[in-house]
Ligand SMILES: [Zn+2]
């Protein structure tokens with residue numbers, strides 16, 4: 001995994017005015033936090049959902065332990081209590097050595113649901129998508145550039161992605177005509193069909209079909225299965241490109257990669 005990396009989900013997005021959004025707080029957020037200064041603008045974190053692989057990095061995120069930092073966390077509302085309480089199930093004894101209330105930074109939590117708002121030069125749309133438990137996908141538009149981030153998603157569950165009406169496909173409105181779609185592609189088509197239908201994640205073939213239906217220009221295969229090593233990911237990316245038939249660009253997300261979207 002030296003090539004594609006092994007950290008869990010975290011994407012840093014720099015907008016046209018230099019302001020930043022952090023999408024999810026998986027273990028990848030640790031290195032990102034080390035690169036920040038106290039004097040930087042408040043940290044803005046958007047969580048898609050609270051599965052451990054998307055919040056695990058918070059305990060290792062330096063700005064949370066810096067009394068001069070401000071961190072704003074937004075994530076999905078849930079029926080079983082406020083976002084703060086749900087995150088505190090992780091950042092509390094016996095799973096962690098500190099409690100939420102002891103974090104030195106100024107931290108705020110805001111629950112979001114299907115909605116849209118502006119942040120700096122960008123418009124952010126959030127919508128619930130098909131996964132296990134309340135999970136949001138995000139669509140972020142800055143000027144003429146749109147990114148859709150749907151890292152944990154099973155739009156093919158109970159659907160024929162090739163033929164279903166667009167309105168009936170989970171997440172498709174978020175991804176419409178996106179310049180970059182970062183989308184779940186955890187399983188091979190065979191693994192998915194054999195043992196993972198209903199697990200909340202996508203077969204790579206379904207990710208490509210979803211991207212084609214959305215009209216996205218570029219697909220970043222994301223949320224690689226931990227059992228898939230670099231060689232297999234290379235092979236699967238080749239198959240995904242073939243399935244895309246030139247309708248869009250396809251790459252596998254790679255840790256530390258920087259994509260410029262002019
Ligand atoms: Zn998940």
Ligand SMILES: [Zn+2]
Pocket residue numbers: 009051053054151152223
């Ligand atoms: Zn996940």
